[in-house]
Amino acid sequence: MSPAAAPSLRIERSLLRGGVSALACTDEVGRGALCGPVTVGAVLVTETTRTAPQGVRDSKLLTAQAREALVPRIQRWAPSWGVGHAGPDEIDRYGIIAALRLAGHRALARLSVEPDTVLLDGNHDYLTVPEQAALFGPPAEVDRVPPVVTMIKADLRCSAVAAASILAKQARDTIMLELASEHPEYGWAENKGYAAPEHLAALRASGPTVHHRRSWRLPGCGEEDGTGGGPDAAWEPVSSEEAAGQSRVVLDPGLGTAAYDPSTEPGEDLVDDRC
Numbered sequence: 084m085s086p087a088a089a090p091s092l093r094i095e096r097s098l099l100r101g102g103v104s105a106l107a108c109t110d111e112v113g114r115g116a117l118c119g120p121v122t123v124g125a126v127l128v129t130e131t132t133r134t135a136p137q138g139v140r141d142s143k144l145l146t147a148q149a150r151e152a153l154v155p156r157i158q159r160w161a162p163s164w165g166v167g168h169a170g171p172d173e174i175d176r177y178g179i180i181a182a183l184r185l186a187g188h189r190a191l192a193r194l195s196v197e198p199d200t201v202l203l204d205g206n207h208d209y210l211t212v213p214e215q216a217a218l219f220g221p222p223a224e225v226d227r228v229p230p231v232v233t234m235i236k237a238d239l240r241c242s243a244v245a246a247a248s249i250l251a252k253q254a255r256d257t258i259m260l261e262l263a264s265e266h267p268e269y270g271w272a273e274n275k276g277y278a279a280p281e282h283l284a285a286l287r288a289s290g291p292t293v294h295h296r297r298s299w300r301l302p303g304c305g306e307e308d309g310t311g312g313g314p315d316a317a318w319e320p321v322s323s324e325e326a327a328g329q330s331r332v333v334l335d336p337g338l339g340t341a342a343y344d345p346s347t348e349p350g351e352d353l354v355d356d357r358c
Contacts, residue, residue, distance in 0.1 A: 088239075090141075090238075090240050090245045091240075091241075092132070092135065092242050092243065094202070095128050095132075095241055095242070098232065099128070100130075103198075103199045103200045104129065104199055105127055105129055105196050105197070105198045106127070106129070106198055106201075106202060106243070107125050107126070107194060107198035107200070107201045108126050108201075108202045108237075108244045108246070108247050109123055109187060109204065110123070110204040110237070110238050110245075110247045110251055111183055111186065111187070111204070112248065112252045112255050115277065116275065116276035117278055117301060118262075118271070118276040118291075118292065118294045118295040119171065119259050119262065119271070120169055121182050121186050122166060122168050122186055122254055122255040123166070123168075123183065123186040123187040124248060124251030124254070125164060125165045125191055125193070125194060126163075126247040127161060127162050127163040127194050127195075128162065128243045129162055131162075132160075132243075135160060136160050138152075139153060139157065139245050141238040142248040142249045143238075147256070150253050150256075153249050154250060158250075160246075162196070163195040163196055164194070164247075164250060165191065165192065165193025166251055167185070167186040167187060167189025167190035167192070167193065168189065168255070168258070169182035169186040169189075171293075171294055171296045171297070174298070175297055177221050180207075180209050181221055183209040184221070184223075185224060187210045188210070188223060188225045189224055190251075192224055197227070197229070199229055200229050200232060201229055202244060203233045203234070204234065204235075204236070204238045204244050204248070205234075205235060205237075206233055206235050208233055210228055255275070256275055259271045259272075259275045266292055266294070268285045268289060269281070269282050269285045270282050286301055286303040287303045289303065290303040
């Protein structure tokens with residue numbers, strides 16, 4: 084599928100025809116950022132759910148204005164939706180994978196109907212609680228985690244997953260814009276907490292804030308070469324455009340869509356295998 088092609092509900096409807104009555108479609112944002120929360124969006128679909136609003140795409144393909152305009156349309160369209168966050172303190176305490184699970188559980192808990200199955204973007208099920216995490220990790224925040232189906236690039240193929248990505252990104256961006264007013268030197272209004280040049284420069288000059296993930300190897304947080312910090316995560320510098328979730332070439336100004344190579348998403352090769 085071309086990155087510019089519109090997603091559909093074909094895969095979601097196939098799962099629903101297989102005996103699922105309520106399907107939760109989820110996506111996350113903020114996994115590779117240096118500060119702020121990690122956020123998961125969830126959109127519920129059923130057999131009676133109609134085609135998604137025009138313009139719904141993976142959030143990384145949309146301009147900020149397009150995402151903002153789509154949020155109320157998605158909220159009216161979806162039978163139910165939810166957004167959950169896990170803060171930097173929880174990321175530092177439990178690790179990024181467990182923090183994703185907390186955020187995902189919080190998103191699912193906001194749904195008005197308990198789903199039978201969850202369609203999760205990516206190739207790793209971070210929602211299901213591993214046995215060792217049940218003993219030593221953060222507690223589950225939903226009574227029951229339904230069966231999880233993972234799908235790589237589901238945000239490009241599945242309308243409901245793309246819608247969840249828009250809700251999650253808009254919610255997280257709003258938080259980062261609020262934090263940016265308190266700490267303007269880090270450039271969070273533009274980079275949303277990712278490793279953009281101005282963010283890295285501010286870290287080296289001023290060190291981390293309480294909103295940073297201090298267990299990560301952050302500039303200004305340890306060794307003089309700027310690679311200090313804990314061993315639990317790794318990051319790579321990105322451009323300001325990548326950090327903001329935008330690309331360089333707008334393909335459809337009417338929809339706000341932009342060319343994007345998902346293989347270069349900031350933070351995709353993050354290393355943190357804690358449960």
